[in-house]
Amino acid sequence: MSEAAAPEDLWSRVEPLLARVERPARYIDREWGAVVRPIAAYRVALMYPDAYEVGMANQALQVLAGRLSTLPGVAVERVFVPWTDMAAALRQADVPLFTLESCVPVASCDLLGVTLPYELTYTNVLEALDLARIPLRASDRREGDPLVVAGGPSVHNPEPMAPFFDAMLIGDGEDAVIELVDTHRAVTGRGGSRSEVLQALAEVSGVYVPSLYERAKGGLRPRAGAPARVRRRVVADLSAYESPICPVVPYADVVHDRVTVEVLRGCSRGCRFCQAGMVYRPVRERRADDVVRDAIASLRCTGYEEVSLTSLSTADHSQLEEVLRRLTRRLEGTGIAISVPSLRVDSFTLSLARLLGEGRKSGLTFAPEAGSQRLRDVINKNVTEDELLATTRAAFASGWRRVKLYFMLGLPTETDEDVTAIGGLVARVMQAAREATPKDERGAVRVAVSVSTFVPKAHTPFQWAGQLPTAEVLRRQRVLRDSMPRKGVEFSWHDAEVSFLEAVLARGDRRVADGIEAAWRSGAVFDAWTERFSLSRWHEAFAAVGIEPSAIAFEPFEPGATLPWAHIDSGLAEPFLLLEWERAQAGHTTPDCTFESCTGCGVCGALGADIVLAGGERHG
Amino acid sequence: MAESFTLRVCFRKTGRLRHLSHLEVARACERAARRAALPYAVSAGFTPRMRIAFGPALPVGTAGEREYLDLVLTRFLPPAEACAALASVTVEELSPVACAYVSGKERSLAAALTIAEYDVHLEGGISHEGLERRIHAFVRTGTLSVEHKGKQKVYDLAEALPKEPLVVSCEDRVLIRMAVRMSERGSLRPDVFVAAALGPEVHVAVTRTDLLIEDQGVWRRPL
Structure with a gap:
């Protein structure tokens, strides 16, 4: 674990590189809402594995940063993947990847948390680890290296990325990240080794430690102390957690540049292709009062010109019309827009159309x-x-x-x-x-x-x-x-x-991890960016590793x-x-269990959760 | 039409935030006005917007000590109060310097501000010796041709530089203090001028120290 003394501030070595790169605003920090804590007993770097302007939109990292920063002695910092011009400049100048807030080496942090939003960001994770000078594979990491932990949607099949992570957190992170950090601090605090940390983490519910599972006939076999199956974490009541009220407000033009308030989690409409609809069950709505309160407070704190009510299917919220009526009234004459993404055809009603149509019209999808x-x-x-x-x-x-x-x-x-x-x-x-x-x-x-x-x-x-x-x-x-x-x-x-x-x-x-590493070594990075994607490079990489x-x-x-x-x-x-x-x-x-009877998916019983409807009942 | 009040805000863009672009600064200022809960006016129309206007753009990498914006308010707020409200919701590197009301009939900042003063810091221990002579000799060559986005632009240096640039030693650094006349056809960038006069190997850090209105040969601040 790092010393309480401040690690090296790299800013004086980073700044001279900025004149040579596109959009330096990606790398300079000092946005409204960013909190710099040069001295901390435990430092967490939270990374979105893509460029700043994509990663800043991620709500999960904002939620987790908010949760972790309540812990005493803990500093939370943001990390994004430098664009190719900046990556080249960093390598040329021999400057390691840095966190935004304190501009310290990512490798000096105690924990590097990475969300895996989507498969095509996988090579970006390796690029960032390499720029940070952290060994790519968990098996090559030593005592002084940060604990590298994944979370997010793509960990539901963790295996292609498993060798690159010390641990992977499956499911809702609100409580699990706190337990994870507490466990890490407790074990290292009593002088425990890296392998003791991993062993202890395997006992935290929802945490998968890939190195404790080995390939055997018929799948993976857990070693002693590791559970046969890692059960997804679920928070029972979203209203127990505040939406991030004062997230960092970027200067640069980023995607989804607005206040986002999560109005519900989960969707049990049951579309059979949809992973999110399966793995975020059950439906848990936040109360109208909480949604309106958080939206107004966050607009006030950030100064944004738009608020978005997000979820997998926002129009399904049993109190959405009430929320919209109240927000529209409060925001009258301010020029602030309300947007509702992820509308379902069958829950977009005439009155909803009228309510949304009163203010600035955002897209309809x-x-x-x-x-x-x-x-x-x-x-x-x-x-x-x-x-x-x-x-x-x-x-x-x-x-x-x-x-x-x-x-x-x-x-x-x-x-x-x-x-x-x-x-x-x-x-x-x-x-x-x-x-x-x-x-x-x-x-x-x-x-x-x-x-x-x-x-x-x-x-x-x-x-x-x-x-x-x-x-x-x-x-x-x-x-x-x-x-x-x-x-x-x-x-x-x-x-x-x-x-x-x-x-x-x-x-x-x-x-598949070998193929991902081979593809990155031959130059695959930012694969989700059309101009950077090359399938032939991936084919060659897969062929090279058989x-x-x-x-x-x-x-x-x-x-x-x-x-x-x-x-x-x-x-x-x-x-x-x-x-x-x-x-x-x-x-x-098959019908939706939030409107009709239970369809027997098993989630509520297995995970000790239940459907939470703010308005008591839904109208179909 | 409802009564309105045009608040002119002088602000700085310094430190790390000199790496922001003009659009990034503009958006940040709008958000600051909302955070400060200033009674800002909103335009009519399908997509209502805050009624705010900015002075001439600062390039990415150039700092500014006295930049300007005009914000239309729907009710009077003492300027000191508006300034304090803005200061409480901004970071030091992008924060208000002074606020005052101007007549709504005043020319727009973009049109009124025609003189920009700059300090161009030379980096890398360049000596003061002979610099002024080289710069003045360059000014006397008469014109500077600059290629921008594939187009050739020719500046008449006597017109673009209303005063002779000065070389100033400040602690152990040397800086060139210069004024540039801006026009609708564009304005000479001080870093481009210095590179042309002293060679492209000279690294500079540029700060726009003031923006001025030229009124019958007299220069004055817009606030």
Whole structure:
């Protein structure tokens, strides 16, 4: 553990590099809300593995920073991955990666916490570790090195990144990070070694210590003291935790640059492809009073011009209309906008459209995901075409002129008929939008269509499915393009090659780590940035370490096979997931347990949690 | 039309924050006005915005000791109170220096401010010796041609530099003190001028020390 004395402040070596790099505001700290604590008994660096302007939007890190900074003697600092120009400048000048607030070496911190938001950030983690001069692999780290811990959505299949982390935290972090830090401090405080720390961490609920599991026949085998399955952490009541009121307000133009207030966590609509909808169960709403209080307090503290009410499905909140009415009233005449992302077609009502339409209009996005009712039933997207058209009419009658629709290609059982049905649906949405718009404004009507490729994810009913081979995805993209109306439609794709790599990294086991490291060594970094992505580099890297990526992405798992993530217990009962997989193939839908009766997913019982509805009951 | 009050704020952009761009500074100032709960006016229209206007942009990397913005308020607040409110919600490196009301009929800052004064610090132990002579000799060459974004721009140095630059020794550092006349066609960047006069190997740190209004040959501060 580091000394209480201040570690080296690198600023005088960092500043001369800034004249040579793009957007120096990424590296200078001193934003409103940033807290500098040069002296601390325990220093935590929290990293988002991408550039500053992407990472600053992450709410989870803000929540965790808020929780950790309440601990006595603990300093919490931000770290992002320097853009390629800055990385080159740091290497050339022999300056290690630094934290933003105190500008100290990341390697001098006691703990480096990394959120894994998405598979395509994996090489960025290795880039940051290397710039920080921390050994890439946990097995190479020594006593003085920081404890490197992962969390976030992608740890639900931890294996492809497992060798690079000392520990991985599965599930809600609010309480678990406190226990993790307390355990680390307690063991090192009594002179315990790194391996004793890891052993102690394995006993913290929700913490997975990869080095305590070894490959054996039929999966991973835990060593003594490590649990056979690591159970996901869940906080029972979100209202017990304040939303981050005074987050750091960036100078640079960042994505989602606004106040965000989490209104609910979890979604049990039960879309069968959706990992978030499975692994963040059960639904826990925050009370309207708390949401309004936190939104107003945070706007006052930050000075932002927009507040966003976030969740997996905000319009599902049982008190959303009340929240919007109260916020609209409080913000009248201020020019401050309210945005509600992640709207569902079937919960966007006329009164909601009116409420949202009163202030500054933010974007409107819906995700029908599939073009035909048959396929929407397969994926359990319980939304009908009539609902989508009615919602479109309501929105355009309330003043919206643009709507964005998300679809997915390559879903299990998809046929060409399902694909061309997307084009037909978009045409009818366009017609409904034009009809609801006054004649002289119809020229402005736009329907944006964004199409991605299905990536099978761990802990979902579709976890056994393989991804559709890329050549076939490309053929279906052509079929779709031919069926898509042109006028007023803005059409965009998610690159099929990117989705292929996502599938490899999402479905792989621990051997994939060698491929990730090889790809990074040959220059892969910022893979999520289109201009930086190169699939051929990844193919060469996989080949060099003897991995066949197509097999990992495309081959289905047999029900009953040991899955690479079998030792992670998300709380979902395997029979539930299997039954859902079977119902999908039969085209049978399953209702949402927050509106109707329990569907037996097993989460509440396994994790000791329950559905929390702020308004008592939901209206379907 | 409702009554309105134009508050002119003089502020600094210094220290680490000199690496901010003009847009970043503008956004930060708007957010500071909201945090300070100033009674700011909002424009009408589909996307209402704060009624705020800035003086000439400072480039990334250049500090400013007396920069300006005009903020329209919907009710009168004593200027000292407004300044104190802003100071309480800003970091030292980007904070108010002075506040006062100006007539709403006053020309915009961007149009009124035509003179900028700079201190150009030379880094790396350059000696004072002969510097002034070299600079003055360069000024007497008459013009400076600068390429910017693929376009060639020619500055008439007698027009762009209303005073002869001075070389000043300050503790153990040397700085060039100069005034630049700004126009709609652009204004000469002091770092570009110094690089042209002394060679590109000279590293500089630039601070804009003042922005002035030129009124019938007399220079005055806008506040």
